[in-house]
Amino acid sequence: MTPLSIDAVAGGEELEDVLVQGGDLSGRKLRSLMARSAVFQGVSFAETEIASARLRDVRFVNCDLSNANWWGVEATRVEFIDCRLMGMAAVECHWQDVLLERCEARYIRLSDGRTSTCEFRNSNLSEADLRSAHLEGALFDKVLLKKADLSHARLQGTDLCGAEIDGITVFAEDVRGALVNPAQAMDLARLLGVVIK
Known part of the structure:
Protein backbone atom coordinates (compact mmCIF):
# COMPACT_ATOMS: atom_id res chain seq x y z
CA MET A 1 0.00 0.00 0.00
CA GLY A 72 -25.98 7.23 1.75
CA VAL A 73 -22.70 5.45 2.50
CA GLU A 74 -22.15 2.46 0.25
CA ALA A 75 -19.75 0.12 2.01
CA THR A 76 -18.69 -3.37 0.93
CA ARG A 77 -16.24 -5.43 2.99
CA VAL A 78 -15.45 -2.56 5.35
CA GLU A 79 -14.13 -2.89 8.90
CA PHE A 80 -14.30 -0.39 11.75
CA ILE A 81 -11.85 -1.59 14.42
CA ASP A 82 -11.41 0.23 17.76
CA CYS A 83 -13.16 3.30 16.34
CA ARG A 84 -15.27 6.04 17.91
CA LEU A 85 -18.59 6.30 16.08
CA MET A 86 -20.56 8.14 18.77
CA GLY A 87 -23.43 10.02 17.16
CA MET A 88 -22.33 9.15 13.64
CA ALA A 89 -25.14 9.46 11.09
CA ALA A 90 -25.05 7.03 8.17
CA VAL A 91 -28.71 7.43 7.28
CA GLU A 92 -29.90 5.40 4.27
CA CYS A 93 -26.57 3.55 4.16
CA HIS A 94 -26.03 0.40 2.10
CA TRP A 95 -23.64 -1.87 3.98
CA GLN A 96 -22.59 -5.34 2.88
CA ASP A 97 -20.15 -7.47 4.89
CA VAL A 98 -19.37 -4.61 7.29
CA LEU A 99 -17.78 -5.29 10.69
CA LEU A 100 -17.80 -3.10 13.80
CA GLU A 101 -15.32 -4.51 16.32
CA ARG A 102 -14.62 -2.92 19.72
CA CYS A 103 -16.28 0.35 18.68
CA GLU A 104 -17.84 3.03 20.83
CA ALA A 105 -20.94 3.70 18.73
CA ARG A 106 -23.40 5.08 21.22
CA TYR A 107 -26.14 7.17 19.54
CA ILE A 108 -25.13 5.96 16.05
CA ARG A 109 -27.84 6.60 13.45
CA LEU A 110 -28.38 3.97 10.78
CA SER A 111 -32.08 4.65 10.28
CA ASP A 112 -33.53 3.58 6.93
CA GLY A 113 -30.24 1.80 6.19
CA ARG A 114 -29.81 -1.56 4.48
CA THR A 115 -27.27 -4.06 5.74
CA SER A 116 -26.37 -7.49 4.49
CA THR A 117 -24.33 -10.03 6.50
CA CYS A 118 -22.97 -7.36 8.83
CA GLU A 119 -21.42 -8.10 12.22
CA PHE A 120 -21.37 -5.96 15.35
CA ARG A 121 -18.94 -7.32 17.94
CA ASN A 122 -17.79 -6.16 21.38
CA SER A 123 -19.26 -2.72 20.75
CA ASN A 124 -21.52 -0.20 22.44
CA LEU A 125 -24.57 0.75 20.34
CA SER A 126 -26.62 1.98 23.29
CA GLU A 127 -29.36 4.42 22.33
CA ALA A 128 -28.67 3.81 18.64
CA ASP A 129 -31.22 4.96 16.08
CA LEU A 130 -31.92 1.89 13.94
CA ARG A 131 -35.48 2.80 12.98
CA SER A 132 -36.65 1.20 9.75
CA ALA A 133 -33.19 -0.27 9.16
CA HIS A 134 -32.94 -3.54 7.23
CA LEU A 135 -30.83 -5.68 9.56
CA GLU A 136 -31.75 -9.12 8.22
CA GLY A 137 -29.02 -11.64 8.94
CA ALA A 138 -26.93 -9.27 11.07
CA LEU A 139 -24.99 -10.65 14.05
CA PHE A 140 -24.77 -8.83 17.38
CA ASP A 141 -22.14 -10.43 19.64
CA LYS A 142 -21.28 -8.88 23.02
CA VAL A 143 -23.02 -5.69 21.99
CA LEU A 144 -24.83 -3.15 24.15
CA LEU A 145 -28.11 -2.21 22.46
CA LYS A 146 -29.63 -0.68 25.58
CA LYS A 147 -32.40 1.82 24.83
CA ALA A 148 -31.79 1.47 21.08
CA ASP A 149 -34.70 2.32 18.79
CA LEU A 150 -35.41 -0.61 16.48
CA SER A 151 -38.97 0.35 15.68
CA HIS A 152 -40.01 -0.83 12.22
CA ALA A 153 -36.56 -2.40 11.70
CA ARG A 154 -36.44 -5.64 9.72
CA LEU A 155 -34.93 -8.28 11.98
CA GLN A 156 -35.70 -11.53 10.13
CA GLY A 157 -32.76 -13.84 10.83
CA THR A 158 -30.95 -11.20 12.90
CA ASP A 159 -28.96 -12.82 15.73
CA LEU A 160 -29.54 -10.74 18.85
CA CYS A 161 -28.50 -13.50 21.27
CA GLY A 162 -25.26 -11.74 22.17
CA ALA A 163 -26.82 -8.31 22.69
CA GLU A 164 -28.03 -6.55 25.80
CA ILE A 165 -31.44 -5.26 24.74
CA ASP A 166 -32.71 -3.65 27.96
CA GLY A 167 -35.11 -0.82 27.20
CA ILE A 168 -35.11 -1.16 23.41
CA THR A 169 -38.00 0.27 21.40
CA VAL A 170 -39.49 -2.37 19.14
CA PHE A 171 -42.90 -3.52 17.92
CA ALA A 172 -44.23 -7.08 17.82
CA GLU A 173 -44.00 -7.32 14.04
CA ASP A 174 -40.39 -6.10 14.12
CA VAL A 175 -39.03 -9.04 16.12
CA ARG A 176 -40.73 -11.74 14.05
CA GLY A 177 -37.98 -14.11 12.90
CA ALA A 178 -35.24 -12.59 15.07
CA LEU A 179 -32.95 -14.98 16.97
CA VAL A 180 -33.00 -14.32 20.72
CA ASN A 181 -31.94 -16.19 23.85
CA PRO A 182 -34.47 -17.29 26.53
CA ALA A 183 -33.82 -14.29 28.81
CA GLN A 184 -34.32 -11.91 25.89
CA ALA A 185 -37.52 -13.71 24.94
CA MET A 186 -38.87 -13.04 28.43
CA ASP A 187 -37.87 -9.37 28.24
CA LEU A 188 -39.46 -9.01 24.83
CA ALA A 189 -42.61 -10.75 26.03
CA ARG A 190 -43.01 -8.14 28.78
CA LEU A 191 -42.18 -5.36 26.35
CA LEU A 192 -44.85 -6.60 23.97
CA GLY A 193 -47.44 -6.92 26.71
CA VAL A 194 -47.38 -10.71 27.01
CA VAL A 195 -47.98 -12.05 30.53
CA ILE A 196 -45.86 -15.11 31.42
CA LYS A 197 -47.24 -17.27 34.24
Missing part, protein backbone atom coordinates in the same frame (compact mmCIF):
# COMPACT_ATOMS: atom_id res chain seq x y z
CA THR A 2 1.15 3.50 -0.82
CA PRO A 3 1.30 5.95 2.13
CA LEU A 4 -0.91 8.94 1.44
CA SER A 5 -1.25 12.33 3.09
CA ILE A 6 -4.48 13.54 4.64
CA ASP A 7 -4.57 16.37 2.08
CA ALA A 8 -5.19 13.88 -0.72
CA VAL A 9 -8.19 12.54 1.20
CA ALA A 10 -9.56 16.06 1.63
CA GLY A 11 -9.09 16.69 -2.08
CA GLY A 12 -11.79 14.16 -2.98
CA GLU A 13 -9.66 12.10 -5.35
CA GLU A 14 -10.39 8.40 -5.71
CA LEU A 15 -8.15 6.38 -3.40
CA GLU A 16 -6.89 2.88 -4.18
CA ASP A 17 -4.27 0.68 -2.48
CA VAL A 18 -3.37 3.42 -0.01
CA LEU A 19 -2.50 3.73 3.68
CA VAL A 20 -3.50 6.93 5.45
CA GLN A 21 -1.98 7.25 8.93
CA GLY A 22 -2.87 10.07 11.25
CA GLY A 23 -4.32 13.38 10.19
CA ASP A 24 -7.29 15.48 11.16
CA LEU A 25 -10.27 16.24 8.96
CA SER A 26 -12.50 17.22 11.89
CA GLY A 27 -15.42 19.44 11.00
CA ARG A 28 -14.68 19.54 7.28
CA LYS A 29 -17.24 19.22 4.50
CA LEU A 30 -16.11 16.84 1.78
CA ARG A 31 -17.81 16.35 -1.53
CA SER A 32 -16.96 12.64 -1.59
CA LEU A 33 -14.87 9.85 -0.15
CA MET A 34 -14.14 7.11 -2.68
CA ALA A 35 -11.77 4.40 -1.45
CA ARG A 36 -10.87 0.88 -2.53
CA SER A 37 -8.34 -1.40 -0.83
CA ALA A 38 -7.43 1.29 1.68
CA VAL A 39 -6.52 1.53 5.36
CA PHE A 40 -7.22 4.59 7.49
CA GLN A 41 -5.35 4.45 10.80
CA GLY A 42 -5.67 7.04 13.54
CA VAL A 43 -7.51 9.50 11.29
CA SER A 44 -10.07 11.91 12.75
CA PHE A 45 -13.23 12.29 10.70
CA ALA A 46 -15.11 13.75 13.69
CA GLU A 47 -18.00 16.03 12.70
CA THR A 48 -17.22 15.68 9.01
CA GLU A 49 -19.97 15.98 6.41
CA ILE A 50 -19.57 13.79 3.35
CA ALA A 51 -22.15 14.01 0.59
CA SER A 52 -21.16 10.72 -1.06
CA ALA A 53 -19.05 7.85 0.29
CA ARG A 54 -18.23 4.68 -1.66
CA LEU A 55 -16.00 2.23 0.23
CA ARG A 56 -14.83 -1.22 -0.86
CA ASP A 57 -12.28 -3.38 0.99
CA VAL A 58 -11.51 -0.58 3.44
CA ARG A 59 -10.37 -0.75 7.05
CA PHE A 60 -10.69 2.02 9.64
CA VAL A 61 -8.47 1.43 12.70
CA ASN A 62 -8.49 3.72 15.75
CA CYS A 63 -10.35 6.38 13.79
CA ASP A 64 -12.71 8.97 15.21
CA LEU A 65 -15.98 9.39 13.29
CA SER A 66 -17.92 10.93 16.18
CA ASN A 67 -20.86 13.07 15.06
CA ALA A 68 -19.92 12.60 11.41
CA ASN A 69 -22.70 12.92 8.82
CA TRP A 70 -22.07 10.58 5.90
CA TRP A 71 -25.07 10.41 3.60
Whole structure:
Protein backbone atom coordinates (compact mmCIF):
# COMPACT_ATOMS: atom_id res chain seq x y z
CA MET A 1 0.00 0.00 0.00
CA THR A 2 1.15 3.50 -0.82
CA PRO A 3 1.30 5.95 2.13
CA LEU A 4 -0.91 8.94 1.44
CA SER A 5 -1.25 12.33 3.09
CA ILE A 6 -4.48 13.54 4.64
CA ASP A 7 -4.57 16.37 2.08
CA ALA A 8 -5.19 13.88 -0.72
CA VAL A 9 -8.19 12.54 1.20
CA ALA A 10 -9.56 16.06 1.63
CA GLY A 11 -9.09 16.69 -2.08
CA GLY A 12 -11.79 14.16 -2.98
CA GLU A 13 -9.66 12.10 -5.35
CA GLU A 14 -10.39 8.40 -5.71
CA LEU A 15 -8.15 6.38 -3.40
CA GLU A 16 -6.89 2.88 -4.18
CA ASP A 17 -4.27 0.68 -2.48
CA VAL A 18 -3.37 3.42 -0.01
CA LEU A 19 -2.50 3.73 3.68
CA VAL A 20 -3.50 6.93 5.45
CA GLN A 21 -1.98 7.25 8.93
CA GLY A 22 -2.87 10.07 11.25
CA GLY A 23 -4.32 13.38 10.19
CA ASP A 24 -7.29 15.48 11.16
CA LEU A 25 -10.27 16.24 8.96
CA SER A 26 -12.50 17.22 11.89
CA GLY A 27 -15.42 19.44 11.00
CA ARG A 28 -14.68 19.54 7.28
CA LYS A 29 -17.24 19.22 4.50
CA LEU A 30 -16.11 16.84 1.78
CA ARG A 31 -17.81 16.35 -1.53
CA SER A 32 -16.96 12.64 -1.59
CA LEU A 33 -14.87 9.85 -0.15
CA MET A 34 -14.14 7.11 -2.68
CA ALA A 35 -11.77 4.40 -1.45
CA ARG A 36 -10.87 0.88 -2.53
CA SER A 37 -8.34 -1.40 -0.83
CA ALA A 38 -7.43 1.29 1.68
CA VAL A 39 -6.52 1.53 5.36
CA PHE A 40 -7.22 4.59 7.49
CA GLN A 41 -5.35 4.45 10.80
CA GLY A 42 -5.67 7.04 13.54
CA VAL A 43 -7.51 9.50 11.29
CA SER A 44 -10.07 11.91 12.75
CA PHE A 45 -13.23 12.29 10.70
CA ALA A 46 -15.11 13.75 13.69
CA GLU A 47 -18.00 16.03 12.70
CA THR A 48 -17.22 15.68 9.01
CA GLU A 49 -19.97 15.98 6.41
CA ILE A 50 -19.57 13.79 3.35
CA ALA A 51 -22.15 14.01 0.59
CA SER A 52 -21.16 10.72 -1.06
CA ALA A 53 -19.05 7.85 0.29
CA ARG A 54 -18.23 4.68 -1.66
CA LEU A 55 -16.00 2.23 0.23
CA ARG A 56 -14.83 -1.22 -0.86
CA ASP A 57 -12.28 -3.38 0.99
CA VAL A 58 -11.51 -0.58 3.44
CA ARG A 59 -10.37 -0.75 7.05
CA PHE A 60 -10.69 2.02 9.64
CA VAL A 61 -8.47 1.43 12.70
CA ASN A 62 -8.49 3.72 15.75
CA CYS A 63 -10.35 6.38 13.79
CA ASP A 64 -12.71 8.97 15.21
CA LEU A 65 -15.98 9.39 13.29
CA SER A 66 -17.92 10.93 16.18
CA ASN A 67 -20.86 13.07 15.06
CA ALA A 68 -19.92 12.60 11.41
CA ASN A 69 -22.70 12.92 8.82
CA TRP A 70 -22.07 10.58 5.90
CA TRP A 71 -25.07 10.41 3.60
CA GLY A 72 -25.98 7.23 1.75
CA VAL A 73 -22.70 5.45 2.50
CA GLU A 74 -22.15 2.46 0.25
CA ALA A 75 -19.75 0.12 2.01
CA THR A 76 -18.69 -3.37 0.93
CA ARG A 77 -16.24 -5.43 2.99
CA VAL A 78 -15.45 -2.56 5.35
CA GLU A 79 -14.13 -2.89 8.90
CA PHE A 80 -14.30 -0.39 11.75
CA ILE A 81 -11.85 -1.59 14.42
CA ASP A 82 -11.41 0.23 17.76
CA CYS A 83 -13.16 3.30 16.34
CA ARG A 84 -15.27 6.04 17.91
CA LEU A 85 -18.59 6.30 16.08
CA MET A 86 -20.56 8.14 18.77
CA GLY A 87 -23.43 10.02 17.16
CA MET A 88 -22.33 9.15 13.64
CA ALA A 89 -25.14 9.46 11.09
CA ALA A 90 -25.05 7.03 8.17
CA VAL A 91 -28.71 7.43 7.28
CA GLU A 92 -29.90 5.40 4.27
CA CYS A 93 -26.57 3.55 4.16
CA HIS A 94 -26.03 0.40 2.10
CA TRP A 95 -23.64 -1.87 3.98
CA GLN A 96 -22.59 -5.34 2.88
CA ASP A 97 -20.15 -7.47 4.89
CA VAL A 98 -19.37 -4.61 7.29
CA LEU A 99 -17.78 -5.29 10.69
CA LEU A 100 -17.80 -3.10 13.80
CA GLU A 101 -15.32 -4.51 16.32
CA ARG A 102 -14.62 -2.92 19.72
CA CYS A 103 -16.28 0.35 18.68
CA GLU A 104 -17.84 3.03 20.83
CA ALA A 105 -20.94 3.70 18.73
CA ARG A 106 -23.40 5.08 21.22
CA TYR A 107 -26.14 7.17 19.54
CA ILE A 108 -25.13 5.96 16.05
CA ARG A 109 -27.84 6.60 13.45
CA LEU A 110 -28.38 3.97 10.78
CA SER A 111 -32.08 4.65 10.28
CA ASP A 112 -33.53 3.58 6.93
CA GLY A 113 -30.24 1.80 6.19
CA ARG A 114 -29.81 -1.56 4.48
CA THR A 115 -27.27 -4.06 5.74
CA SER A 116 -26.37 -7.49 4.49
CA THR A 117 -24.33 -10.03 6.50
CA CYS A 118 -22.97 -7.36 8.83
CA GLU A 119 -21.42 -8.10 12.22
CA PHE A 120 -21.37 -5.96 15.35
CA ARG A 121 -18.94 -7.32 17.94
CA ASN A 122 -17.79 -6.16 21.38
CA SER A 123 -19.26 -2.72 20.75
CA ASN A 124 -21.52 -0.20 22.44
CA LEU A 125 -24.57 0.75 20.34
CA SER A 126 -26.62 1.98 23.29
CA GLU A 127 -29.36 4.42 22.33
CA ALA A 128 -28.67 3.81 18.64
CA ASP A 129 -31.22 4.96 16.08
CA LEU A 130 -31.92 1.89 13.94
CA ARG A 131 -35.48 2.80 12.98
CA SER A 132 -36.65 1.20 9.75
CA ALA A 133 -33.19 -0.27 9.16
CA HIS A 134 -32.94 -3.54 7.23
CA LEU A 135 -30.83 -5.68 9.56
CA GLU A 136 -31.75 -9.12 8.22
CA GLY A 137 -29.02 -11.64 8.94
CA ALA A 138 -26.93 -9.27 11.07
CA LEU A 139 -24.99 -10.65 14.05
CA PHE A 140 -24.77 -8.83 17.38
CA ASP A 141 -22.14 -10.43 19.64
CA LYS A 142 -21.28 -8.88 23.02
CA VAL A 143 -23.02 -5.69 21.99
CA LEU A 144 -24.83 -3.15 24.15
CA LEU A 145 -28.11 -2.21 22.46
CA LYS A 146 -29.63 -0.68 25.58
CA LYS A 147 -32.40 1.82 24.83
CA ALA A 148 -31.79 1.47 21.08
CA ASP A 149 -34.70 2.32 18.79
CA LEU A 150 -35.41 -0.61 16.48
CA SER A 151 -38.97 0.35 15.68
CA HIS A 152 -40.01 -0.83 12.22
CA ALA A 153 -36.56 -2.40 11.70
CA ARG A 154 -36.44 -5.64 9.72
CA LEU A 155 -34.93 -8.28 11.98
CA GLN A 156 -35.70 -11.53 10.13
CA GLY A 157 -32.76 -13.84 10.83
CA THR A 158 -30.95 -11.20 12.90
CA ASP A 159 -28.96 -12.82 15.73
CA LEU A 160 -29.54 -10.74 18.85
CA CYS A 161 -28.50 -13.50 21.27
CA GLY A 162 -25.26 -11.74 22.17
CA ALA A 163 -26.82 -8.31 22.69
CA GLU A 164 -28.03 -6.55 25.80
CA ILE A 165 -31.44 -5.26 24.74
CA ASP A 166 -32.71 -3.65 27.96
CA GLY A 167 -35.11 -0.82 27.20
CA ILE A 168 -35.11 -1.16 23.41
CA THR A 169 -38.00 0.27 21.40
CA VAL A 170 -39.49 -2.37 19.14
CA PHE A 171 -42.90 -3.52 17.92
CA ALA A 172 -44.23 -7.08 17.82
CA GLU A 173 -44.00 -7.32 14.04
CA ASP A 174 -40.39 -6.10 14.12
CA VAL A 175 -39.03 -9.04 16.12
CA ARG A 176 -40.73 -11.74 14.05
CA GLY A 177 -37.98 -14.11 12.90
CA ALA A 178 -35.24 -12.59 15.07
CA LEU A 179 -32.95 -14.98 16.97
CA VAL A 180 -33.00 -14.32 20.72
CA ASN A 181 -31.94 -16.19 23.85
CA PRO A 182 -34.47 -17.29 26.53
CA ALA A 183 -33.82 -14.29 28.81
CA GLN A 184 -34.32 -11.91 25.89
CA ALA A 185 -37.52 -13.71 24.94
CA MET A 186 -38.87 -13.04 28.43
CA ASP A 187 -37.87 -9.37 28.24
CA LEU A 188 -39.46 -9.01 24.83
CA ALA A 189 -42.61 -10.75 26.03
CA ARG A 190 -43.01 -8.14 28.78
CA LEU A 191 -42.18 -5.36 26.35
CA LEU A 192 -44.85 -6.60 23.97
CA GLY A 193 -47.44 -6.92 26.71
CA VAL A 194 -47.38 -10.71 27.01
CA VAL A 195 -47.98 -12.05 30.53
CA ILE A 196 -45.86 -15.11 31.42
CA LYS A 197 -47.24 -17.27 34.24
